[in-house]
Amino acid sequence: MIAFNALLVRDMRLAIRVGGGALMGALFFLIVVTMMPFAIGPDLALLARIGPAILWLGALLASLLALDRLFATDHEDGSLDLLMMGALPLELSVATKAIAHWLTTGLPLVVIAPLLGLMLNVELHAMGWLALTLLVGTPALTFIGLVGAALAVALRRGGLLLAVLVLPLTVPVLIFGVAAANAALFGATPFGPPFTILCALTLASLVLGPIAAAAALRHGLE
Amino acid sequence: MRLNAEELACNRGGREVFRGLSFALSSGEAMVISGRNGAGKSSLLRMIAGLVRCAAGQLTLDGGERDTPLAEQCHYLGHQDAMKPSLTVSENLQFWTEFFGARTHTIESALQAVGLAALTDLPAAYLSAGQRRRLSIARLVSVQRPIWLLDEPTSALDSPSQKRLAELMQGHLAGGGMIVAAAHGPIGLERARELKLDPA
Amino acid sequence: MPIIDFANPTRFLTIANRALPWLIAVTVIVFAIGLFYVMNAPDDYQQGATVKIMFLHVPAAWLGMLGWGLMSVAALGTLVWRHPLADVAGKAAAPIGAAFTFICLVTGSLWGRPTWGTYWVWDARLTSMLVLLLLYFGVLALYWTAEEPSRGARAAAILSLVGAVNLPIIKFSVDWWNTLHQPASVFRMGGSTIDPALLTPLLIMALAFTLLFATLHLAVMRNEILRRRVRSMRLMQAQELAEAT
Numbered sequence: 001m002i003a004f005n006a007l008l009v010r011d012m013r014l015a016i017r018v019g020g021g022a023l024m025g026a027l028f029f030l031i032v033v034t035m036m037p038f039a040i041g042p043d044l045a046l047l048a049r050i051g052p053a054i055l056w057l058g059a060l061l062a063s064l065l066a067l068d069r070l071f072a073t074d075h076e077d078g079s080l081d082l083l084m085m086g087a088l089p090l091e092l093s094v095a096t097k098a099i100a101h102w103l104t105t106g107l108p109l110v111v112i113a114p115l116l117g118l119m120l121n122v123e124l125h126a127m128g129w130l131a132l133t134l135l136v137g138t139p140a141l142t143f144i145g146l147v148g149a150a151l152a153v154a155l156r157r158g159g160l161l162l163a164v165l166v167l168p169l170t171v172p173v174l175i176f177g178v179a180a181a182n183a184a185l186f187g188a189t190p191f192g193p194p195f196t197i198l199c200a201l202t203l204a205s206l207v208l209g210p211i212a213a214a215a216a217l218r219h220g221l222e
Numbered sequence: 223m224r225l226n227a228e229e230l231a232c233n234r235g236g237r238e239v240f241r242g243l244s245f246a247l248s249s250g251e252a253m254v255i256s257g258r259n260g261a262g263k264s265s266l267l268r269m270i271a272g273l274v275r276c277a278a279g280q281l282t283l284d285g286g287e288r289d290t291p292l293a294e295q296c297h298y299l300g301h302q303d304a305m306k307p308s309l310t311v312s313e314n315l316q317f318w319t320e321f322f323g324a325r326t327h328t329i330e331s332a333l334q335a336v337g338l339a340a341l342t343d344l345p346a347a348y349l350s351a352g353q354r355r356r357l358s359i360a361r362l363v364s365v366q367r368p369i370w371l372l373d374e375p376t377s378a379l380d381s382p383s384q385k386r387l388a389e390l391m392q393g394h395l396a397g398g399g400m401i402v403a404a405a406h407g408p409i410g411l412e413r414a415r416e417l418k419l420d421p422a
Numbered sequence: 423m424p425i426i427d428f429a430n431p432t433r434f435l436t437i438a439n440r441a442l443p444w445l446i447a448v449t450v451i452v453f454a455i456g457l458f459y460v461m462n463a464p465d466d467y468q469q470g471a472t473v474k475i476m477f478l479h480v481p482a483a484w485l486g487m488l489g490w491g492l493m494s495v496a497a498l499g500t501l502v503w504r505h506p507l508a509d510v511a512g513k514a515a516a517p518i519g520a521a522f523t524f525i526c527l528v529t530g531s532l533w534g535r536p537t538w539g540t541y542w543v544w545d546a547r548l549t550s551m552l553v554l555l556l557l558y559f560g561v562l563a564l565y566w567t568a569e570e571p572s573r574g575a576r577a578a579a580i581l582s583l584v585g586a587v588n589l590p591i592i593k594f595s596v597d598w599w600n601t602l603h604q605p606a607s608v609f610r611m612g613g614s615t616i617d618p619a620l621l622t623p624l625l626i627m628a629l630a631f632t633l634l635f636a637t638l639h640l641a642v643m644r645n646e647i648l649r650r651r652v653r654s655m656r657l658m659q660a661q662e663l664a665e666a667t
Contacts, residue, residue, distance in 0.1 A: 006320035010309070017308035021567070027559050034552060038599060042544030078302025081273055085293050087323050118531075119542040221273070341660060348660045 003088040004096055011100035025066040025105040026112050032058040033116045044121040051120035052130055052181035056137075058116070059109050060170060061163075063138055066105045067145040068162055070097060071153040071217070080153075080221065090217065095210035098146045106138040122185065129184030129191070133198065137177040140202040143209030144169050150213035154220020173201050223249045223368060225270075225400060229279035232265050239265055240419055241278065249368075252391070252401040252411045257419030263404035264301075266419070267371045270402060271298040283369075296369040301377075303358040307347035311338060314346050315360055322365040332364035333357075335390060337383070351378040359387060362394075370394060372403040376410075384410060431647050434507060438644045445640065449633040456630045459623035475533040477624060481631035482526035483547075486554060488635065489519020493561070494586035497579035507643070509575030510650075512582060513565055514642035518635060520558035526551050546600035550593050557585045571650060 015022040036054045037047060074080040083093050113134050114127045122130060148166035152158055179194035224246060231241035239262035247253055255263045268274040270281060272293030283292050305314045315329045333339045336356040346354060355378045362370055370391070376384050388410030391401055403409055460477045492515040499508025530548050531541045542548075561578050568574025
């Protein structure tokens with residue numbers, strides 16, 4: 001438990017300190033969402049209709065691209081070797097890093113999503129529900145992306161490789177996240193089923209992500 | 223306590239680095255691994271630390287805590303310092319101390335032991351290479367683990383720091399610890415055994 | 423040579439410390455006069471009291487753009503003349519300019535609610551300001567990620583100049599994009615001529631905000647110089663201790 005806390009606090013500190021990228025994800029999210037109307041046009045009715053999809057896509061890209069350096073910095077300065085030698089199982093260490101990453105990168109996305117929803121003319125009453133789908137869904141993105149980050153560092157490649165590896169895996173999260181958000185917004189379909197499936201996807205990835213990532217690190221870093 | 227290595231073999235990138243390597247090391251003993259570049263010195267250390275798999279043979283530890291894996295009884299001082307530039311000296315050391323499960327009140331004395339006590343609140347980014355090296359040596363002092371695996375421990379250290387490191391190593395051996403070090407030159411352990419690695 | 427004197431950070435600190443109280447006093451006085459005029463300004467016959475948001479919104483927009491202008495001049499100072507204070511001036515202008523741009527966007531969006539019936543419209547002017555804010559965020563992120571101040575300053579200076587060249591192009595593109603999608607019949611803010619009864623308070627408020635900008639800029643520059651001194655003193659401390667032990 002002490003080791004868990006220590007790692008959590010360290011990673012959050014690193015994200016917040018100078019040179020850390022805590023708010024970079026939120027900034028990227030803002031920029032992606034801003035670019036959409038330039039491509040689609042400033043038609044508010046249209047933007048309101050596809051708003052949830054834009055927000056979800058933006059959040060997906062922002063949380064994945066921010067994961068790029070999750071293990072790379074620890075690998076470069078030798079910390080990763082020592083993390084493997086601790087009493088904390090590597091699976092738990094990896095999960096702890098993912099939690100710290102989500103708290104500093106994923107959570108800000110959820111917080112600014114309503115603001116961006118406002119710019120996309122998403123109905124105010126549904127904004128809470130939309131944020132809720134992101135709150136539940138973004139941890140799944142982080143924990144799925146975790147596997148990609150581990151594979152990328154094991155293969156000593158960064159950048160786009162992560163996105164190429166991970167994006168296909170996030171398809172279910174995107175489908176049910178947007179479905180739940182649309183259900184809350186337009187009421188054409190019930191909110192419950194897609195939302196519960198989204199919860200299930202998140203819970204499953206919370207378990208499977210760290211196991212796969214730890215395996216990738218163990219085999220890749222010899 | 224006794225560290226036994228039987229018929230170890232190591233493959234790196236499809237190439238056999240060494241094989242049939244056996245040795246035994248008991249409490250209070252030190253061993254210096256020497257050999258040419260690429261002879262597998264670092265690989266052997268990483269193998270004992272559990273970071274590289276043995277292609278053949280086995281490593282066992284007799285005595286000591288039975289349920290703890292070998293890797294968790296080792297300290298590994300690699301080429302990198304594993305210190306974060308944006309954290310302060312004490313935050314860095316405190317993290318590793320807590321992560322390895324020791325109490326943090328020892329970090330003061332550990333910093334004292336490597337002569338960094340005056341720099342406690344400075345970000346590690348401000349340290350020189352030698353000072354960063356000393357900070358990672360402080361990690362060995364703050365957490366009690368019986369086996370020290372040191373890869374070129376004297377690199378980047380000036381002669382007073384080398385002397386201090388030698389004293390720390392003597393103290394560790396006197397307390398019943400073991401040291402396996404990879405080095406090209408003398409590291410200040412007169413009574414250390416030597417293991418010469420020849421390319422297979 | 424007063425310019426040379428001013429270029430010396432120590433001399434600058436003395437001048438800044440002496441000038442700041444006066445600057446603050448003048449700013450407060452002009453704000454008081456401006457707010458008095460604003461209170462007495464007539465309401466718009468169409469928009470009612472909401473028109474008073476203009477007195478905050480328009481100066482903020484102007485200062486948001488001024489901030490980038492200042493950064494570009496400072497960037498030239500950093501890159502061409504290697505003036506010791508230029509990168510401090512540029513770095514200090516970035517967060518203040520970003521804050522004013524942000525205020526402009528927030529007030530614009532609050533103004534939009536009663537006028538357009540929604541908090542955000544992809545109106546050409548607001549959208550340009552939004553892109554400006556994104557550029558500001560980029561520069562701030564650059565300063566934030568650079569661990570060594572002088573390297574970050576040069577990178578930010580290059581980005582400021584590229585931004586300065588690009589801003590008119592961005593403005594033009596956004597205007598074109600907007601008119602392409604929205605016919606000219608859409609309500610345009612401030613399109614008509616401004617009543618003199620509104621113009622006087624607007625000008626005084628613009629002056630007040632400009633003074634506020636100057637005060638903040640000077641204070642931030644002073645803090646930045648002090649922060650750099652702290653940094654170099656700590657570096658020296660590490661050095662000395664390395665020699666002592």
